[in-house]
Amino acid sequence: MSPARVILAFIRKDFLAESSYRLSFSLGALATLANLAVFYFIGRLFGANLAPQLEAFGTDYFGYVFAALAFFGYIGTGAGSYAGRLREEQTQGTLEATLSTPLGVFPLLAAMSAWNFLFATFELAIYAVAGIFIFKLDFPTANWPAAALVFFLSAACFAALGVLSACFVMLFKRGNPMAWVLNNFEGLLGGVYFPVTVLPAWLAAVSNLLPVTYAVRAFQLALNKGAGVAEIKGDLLVLTAFDILLIPASIWLFGLAVARARKAGTLGEY
């Protein structure tokens, strides 16, 4: 069985299912623009003045939040989509049928969220088009290779967190502490909506435990300040360490969770 064929089959299936809800499909793209507009007007409210916390990034509020939202929108896909997709398969009753085929755990993980990543890429394109043509943003000093490296390391790290989150869904169906942390604290503590230097020291200490903090900071510096690999190497090393730890651990634990569900006979439950 070719993994590429499995991935394509999942993408086709998810595209057909998603596009069968036509209104929801169009509204999803519109919501991205509406979300950006909110921050655009907040940025206009405060003018082009640089807040002291933004000086390190060399951009105004809207430039900062635009980059963070576009970036986090994509890497956050990995964090949320595995558990979401798995839950859908459980409630539809298709999980057991899918796992009654010779499909292995790794191809399943590679294929399960492929559509979500594809749609996130489409949303990223909307961000880029809106940023250039509607909000007239420019990133003249951006170091694109460094930004791409941060992007790749961060996407892998968040996908691993997403797979860990899916383990809870596999075992407990509902009640997912990992998703709860990712949904409620990554935005607050990770520097997506404001730099983490705004946070009090005790909260900043907590934010240092989260990969999103390093990911967003390194991405902002590469994009807005033109920082190269040498300047953000600390953040890159931390992201690499998270990847080395989380990627194999998440795949191994997901395999264990599937085996546990097979043993307990809960693959078909929701």
Added chain:
Amino acid sequence: MLIEVSGLEKIFPAPFFSRAAPLRALTGVTLAVGPGVLGFEGPNGSGKTTLFKVLAGILETDGGTIAVDGQAAGSARLRALAAFCPPNPRSFYYRLSALENLRFFGALAGISPAQAVERARELGARLALAPADLERRFDRLSEGNMQKVSLVRAFSRRAPLLLLDEPFHGLDEKACAGLIALIAETGRSSTVLLSSHSRALLAAAADKTFRLEAGRLA
């Protein structure tokens, strides 16, 4: 292919933090089957579906052994060898057409899209499933036609071990006749196990019938 099952046990644990007792679904099931058609009957809850799911590699056993051609076979090997038709159609993507579902599940079993479509049309015709129904969205099919699509999915794997759990459920007379002929044909080269509550249908489709009671072969 010879499948030897010895002392098979399956116990479903009670849910976390519940005071319920674990459910012993299979107790020491032993049998040996080669190519041909075997029927299974027994009251509700006697362990037929559990036995089929264990043999399909969907469930892990809690005891006993399964060997295929003399070699111990774990659940991964069984999933590669077996095709399972579940007793209800809640295992399909309802927003997709029947044909798209068959293409998708075919891909997971290593069947190319063209083969999946070809087999769907061929097997659909054998089971009196109209070509228009293959193109119809799954949730707009009648229950009987959903069952036919489920059967097409299982048969199109052309697996050496075919497990049909209540395959006649919801089928009309013509489809039942088509299914019996298809089972007989498949049983010439593969092992087909099927369960039913209808003794007449089991007698028509199976060479031999076993009875399961409270997780044991009676």
